[in-house]
Amino acid sequence: MSNVLTTAGLTKRYGGLMANDGVAIALTAGEIRGLIGPNGAGKTTFVNLVTGIERPDGGQVLLNGSAITGLGPHRIAAHGLVRSFQVARVFGNLTVRENLMVPYFASARTSGTAEAVARIGELLRLSTLEPLADDLAKSLSGGQRMLLQACAGFMIPGVKVHVLDEPFAGINPVVKDTLIELILKENRAGATFLIVSHEMAVIRRICPRVTVMIAGKVAAEGPLEEIARREDVVTAYLGRSLQ
Amino acid sequence: MYSTELLIQTLISGVMIGVLYALMALGITFIYSIVRMINWAMGEFYMLGSYIQYVAVAYVLGRNYWWLAILISTAGTFLIGYLLEPLLIKPMHVRPMERRDDYATVVTIALLLMLRSLAVAIGGPYQYRPETNLPIMWVGPLPMEGARVMASVFALFALALFYVVISKTWIGLALRAMAQNRVAAQTSGVDVFRFDAIAFAIGVALAGLAGALLAPLFLVYPTNGAVTTVKGFEIIVIGGLGSIPGALIGGVLLGVVESLGAAFISSPYQNAYGFALVLLILLVRPYGLFGERGREA
Numbered sequence: 376m377s378n379v380l381t382t383a384g385l386t387k388r389y390g391g392l393m394a395n396d397g398v399a400i401a402l403t404a405g406e407i408r409g410l411i412g413p414n415g416a417g418k419t420t421f422v423n424l425v426t427g428i429e430r431p432d433g434g435q436v437l438l439n440g441s442a443i444t445g446l447g448p449h450r451i452a453a454h455g456l457v458r459s460f461q462v463a464r465v466f467g468n469l470t471v472r473e474n475l476m477v478p479y480f481a482s483a484r485t486s487g488t489a490e491a492v493a494r495i496g497e498l499l500r501l502s503t504l505e506p507l508a509d510d511l512a513k514s515l516s517g518g519q520r521m522l523l524q525a526c527a528g529f530m531i532p533g534v535k536v537h538v539l540d541e542p543f544a545g546i547n548p549v550v551k552d553t554l555i556e557l558i559l560k561e562n563r564a565g566a567t568f569l570i571v572s573h574e575m576a577v578i579r580r581i582c583p584r585v586t587v588m589i590a591g592k593v594a595a596e597g598p599l600e601e602i603a604r605r606e607d608v609v610t611a612y613l614g615r616s617l618q
Numbered sequence: 619m620y621s622t623e624l625l626i627q628t629l630i631s632g633v634m635i636g637v638l639y640a641l642m643a644l645g646i647t648f649i650y651s652i653v654r655m656i657n658w659a660m661g662e663f664y665m666l667g668s669y670i671q672y673v674a675v676a677y678v679l680g681r682n683y684w685w686l687a688i689l690i691s692t693a694g695t696f697l698i699g700y701l702l703e704p705l706l707i708k709p710m711h712v713r714p715m716e717r718r719d720d721y722a723t724v725v726t727i728a729l730l731l732m733l734r735s736l737a738v739a740i741g742g743p744y745q746y747r748p749e750t751n752l753p754i755m756w757v758g759p760l761p762m763e764g765a766r767v768m769a770s771v772f773a774l775f776a777l778a779l780f781y782v783v784i785s786k787t788w789i790g791l792a793l794r795a796m797a798q799n800r801v802a803a804q805t806s807g808v809d810v811f812r813f814d815a816i817a818f819a820i821g822v823a824l825a826g827l828a829g830a831l832l833a834p835l836f837l838v839y840p841t842n843g844a845v846t847t848v849k850g851f852e853i854i855v856i857g858g859l860g861s862i863p864g865a866l867i868g869g870v871l872l873g874v875v876e877s878l879g880a881a882f883i884s885s886p887y888q889n890a891y892g893f894a895l896v897l898l899i900l901l902v903r904p905y906g907l908f909g910e911r912g913r914e915a
Contacts, residue, residue: 447804449806452806457806460801465802477803477806480788480792527806
């Protein structure tokens with residue numbers, strides 16, 4: 376099996392609302408998968424369930440064939456899966472450089488300092504954050520925080536899957552391009568991505584396949600051009616009143 | 619009766635007791651920053667430290683090795699804290715992770731009562747005094763009890779060590795990250811539950827150290843931590859909750875104000891000058907000298 380991340384029957388209920396209703400998805404190693412769907416479709420819930428922020432009511436998450444269902448986020452990170460948040464969570468009172476050190480040393484714990492320094496230097500350069508390396512992260516713009524958050528994920532040694540929740544929302548086109556370049560570069564180095572986004576232009580550009588979620592379920596899967604022609608998807612996005 | 623010499627002496631003794639108060643305040647603020655709860659049992663860990671000091675000096679090591687007993691007391695309270703946190707505090711923190719539950723704080727009140735009762739049950743309601751071999755020492759022109767001088771020296775050393783651990787080691791980096799964003803720390807791979815225990819242990823060890831250091835001066839008995847805990851919380855109000863510089867500067871400030879009041883106004887009211895300072899701070903800066911106005915959660 377070349378599937379690196381698989382979910383089966385993933386279910387989460389909030390009172391009477393089925394936020395996730397038996398979600399099954401399978402990511403092939405090395406792919407960049409888009410996850411799209413109208414607001415309230417359960418995309419962020421799905422990400423939370425996969426990455427251990429919330430515990431599913433039912434179903435399974437497999438990473439490289441081993442079950443990570445219901446583990447805490449730090450355990451899941453140790454298994455090789457990290458996420459980013461829609462509102463970038465950076466450590467405001469740490470410097471940009473320190474922000475990149477936290478995930479490295481939390482996982483490596485060893486004195487692989489030379490390796491860490493080299494990696495930090497590389498990511499700072501690629502992310503164009505180098506001039507800000509010794510500034511506190513709270514002085515960064517929203518887009519720069521997104522970049523920093525993504526780089527922090529790339530710092531964890533041995534991570535195979537990156538789940539990014541709305542990484543392109545509300546950031547300027549230049550930063551967006553930088554972030555896309557970073558993602559493509561990590562992907563070429565072997566990382567698998569699941570990207571939740573509303574930005575169809577970006578999804579079209581970097582995701583060969585997309586998964587569509589509607590009302591807590593997987594509604595369709597395939598290349599975006601194909602999906603965009605399907606009537607149920609179009610209806611869910613645009614609403615029936617337009618017909 | 620004003621004299622420059624008296625003023626200098628008062629300032630010195632104020633700073634000396636202030637750094638010991640600062641240990642308590644630092645412990646409270648540090649545990650609050652990481653574990654997100656107020657530990658009301660801080661005074662009981664102070665008490666534990668003082669009892670360990672007494673037992674170690676009186677029954678095992680002898681008065682010449684008081685300094686070794688200090689290290690043992692500190693390590694002992696650290697260990698007790700490290701074992702108690704996963705047992706009593708962690709189960710009180712339920713998902714979702716960013717909501718730190720108030721039950722944890724209530725549990726520390728139960729812990730306070732339990733430890734005090736335990737001290738009465740084991741040691742009785744008596745006062746003990748661990749000996750030291752320290753002579754009277756001269757601090758500038760001022761003769762002082764050796765135990766008091768060494769208490770301040772040890773406290774300063776502990777504060778310096780704390781600073782190095784927090785700012786220079788990766789453990790410190792992980793703790794600072796956790797204090798700022800717990801969930802992000804966790805998704806970065808930081809084992810937050812282990813660090814909760816470490817932070818709790820470091821915090822109570824600071825109290826245990828203060829207890830061991832002050833035991834020859836303020837004695838050992840079941841409720842001896844109460845006064846120092848009150849001082850600790852006064853400092854938190856002065857310096858601002860969650861602020862490490864606030865705890866240090868607030869501690870020294872409180873020590874100096876109390877000493878000045880006792881020397882130049884009237885000594886029986888020593889504790890009242892601290893409270894006056896607290897009231898003043900509450901009027902002018904309710905969030906403390908270094909506190910931030912809007913705290914998260």
